[in-house]
Amino acid sequence: MKILIVDDSPFIVKQIEGIIESMEMKCDIFVAESGEKAIEMVSQNEFDLVLLDIVLPDINGLEVLKFIRRVKDYGEVFVIVMTSLESDEVLEESFNRGANDFIRKPIKPIELSSRLRAIVRMKNYQYLYKMSLEDLKEKNNQLIELTAKLKQTQDFLVQSEKMSAIGQLAAGVAHEINNPLGFVITNIEVLQKYFDKIVDIVNRYSNIIKILNDPETQISSIRNLINEVEDLERKYKIEFILEDIPQLLKETQEGLQRVSQIVQSLKRFARSGLENKKTFEDLNDIIEETLLIARNELKYDVEVIKEYGENCHAYINRGEIGQVVLNILMNAAQAIKGQQDRTEKGHIYIKTWRDSEYVYCSIKDDGPGIKRIYLSRIFEPFFTTKDVGKGTGLGLSISYDIIVNKHGGSIWAESEEGKGANFIFKIPVNGQMTEENEN
Ligand SMILES: Nc1ncnc2c1ncn2[C@@H]1O[C@H](COP(=O)(O)OP(=O)(O)OP(=O)(O)O)[C@@H](O)[C@H]1O
Ligand SMILES: [Mg+2]
Structure with missing residues (x-):
């Protein structure tokens, strides 16, 4: 603990030092014999306690107090005003300016020592409180950091679990797509063959029409051509083909829709x-x-x-x-x-x-x-x-x-x-x- 004694009387200073020594407190004692010196020391040091005389040779103790409170908080530095003045007004003014306590002169050792003990106890609590607060802040920051990391890990896990589910399912999904794709491909091949046959028949019919359009043509002469096409129609099973095409197209369409649905689902699921x-x-x-x-x-x-x-x-x-x-x-x-x-x-x-x-x-x-x-x-x-x-x-x-x-x-x-x-x-x-x- 760092204590500053502000008093112009060497006798008082000695007395206070003696009381503090007798208490066997761990502390460093500093002395200022004037108000100006006190202000200078307060601005350069971190004191825990200032024992402040009111009547000083230069600046009034109340002015020193005012300065202390301008730079140091109530809880930061403890100020005990020492006065032999009987007036309550001075005391009231001291408290108004931020004194924590007062002690009357001549100083009674028991009075000073019990106050000092109380301050040491309070300072210890204050220290503990500050430490716990800092600890709490630190823990809180760690917690915020940890929560953010956890959220990140969780997002990652959700995504990777989903990906692994898709991975596990990939072979099955591929099979599901392969199945309709297989019959779609076969259907298209069949449709291609049907198409070739139909084109052949249609060409033959248009040839007949062309011949029919010639005014020289005798109907009986194209009888053979018509028979030929009809034979071909039977050979190609055109009747069956015409019935089969809508069915094939319907199946193909359904198959493609199925593939597209699976792909859509997968895409949505992964994203x-x-x-x-x-x-x-x-x-x-x-x-x-x-x-x-x-x-x-x-x-x-x-x-x-x-x-x-x-x-x-x-x-x-x-x-x-x-x-x-x-x-x-x-x-x-x-x-x-x-x-x-x-x-x-x-x-x-x-x-x-x-x-x-x-x-x-x-x-x-x-x-x-x-x-x-x-x-x-x-x-x-x-x-x-x-x-x-x-x-x-x-x-x-x-x-x-x-x-x-x-x-x-x-x-x-x-x-x-x-x-x-x-x-x-x-x-x-x-x-x-x-x-x-x-x-
Ligand atoms: N329908 C069920 N019938 C029997 N046990 C089940 C069933 N559903 C879940 N369980 C039990 O719950 C446990 C946890 O399931 P969870 O889905 O969380 O993990 P997992 O299936 O073991 O692994 P992962 O889903 O990550 O591949 C399973 O290991 C199993 O013992
Ligand atoms: Mg599971």
Whole structure:
């Protein structure tokens, strides 16, 4: 502690020094014999305590006090005014100018020492308070930094989990695209052959018309030509071709539409999450789109039974909710496929419905179900019962974040071991005003 004694009487200074020494306090004592010296020292040093005499040879102690308070805060430097003046006015003026305490002269050692002890105690508290405040500020900054990093990592994880889901599905999706693409290509080849035959027949007919247009031509002379075309028509099976073409065109169109739908879904799925937009969407549409992406993963082992409710619209981030549905579907399919002794296909029942506040979706399977001890942990990040390298354990925790934090809804699971699992989530219909959307 740094103490400044401002007094022109060497006797008083000595007395105070003696009292402080007797207290065995750890401190440095400085002395100013005049007001001017006191001002100079205060401006150059950081004192904890100033013992200030009021009556000084040059500048009045009250002026010194005024200066101290101009540069130092009430809590920063403690000022005890020392006075032999009996007048209360001087004391009042001292307090008005920022004195913390006063002591009467002649100084009684017990009075000064008890005040000093109180100040030391207060300074210690002040120091502790300052340290904790700084510590708190530092921790707070670390927390802000950490939260930002966490958010970044989370965004990255969401994106990479989604990419890995797409990666896992890529082979299946490629197959799904390959299938319609295969028959579209075959149909076009067939149509090309049909076209060549039709062109041949049409050319022959126009030749007949040309001949018919010649006034010299005898009808009987073109009989042979007509017979020839009719034979060719039979050979080419033109009747069948004309019936087959609309069918082929319809199939081709459907196949191309299918490819385009899958590509659209994939594109939307991969891009989403980067955009924080919510739009008024039909939950049933999103489920259909997701089923399209997951089709190949499901079709051999699982039968999907759908029961869509009406008007299941809500403010939704399409890609994010698609990801939730995909995670739940994949988990169900994986659980069913994991049942080694299963002989018949598994079932996934998808149901949607709504009430005045929420749209609901339940995805239920008749797989192995979830052990009671795991049920409370499945939404934890990295919780997985799958073999190393098979599952990251992030699917459900990301789904939880999407439904609860990003859409203000709820998600939960109901399951009994051996009796399948049911995942239900609900999303507020008018959830467009969540924080995310306002940003
Ligand atoms: N339909 C279900 N039937 C049985 N168990 C399930 C089902 N859905 C989830 N689980 C359990 O919950 C765990 C956590 O699922 P989550 O989707 O979070 O991670 P994961 O599927 O293991 O890995 P990831 O989704 O990252 O590939 C699973 O490992 C599984 O034990
Ligand atoms: Mg999963």
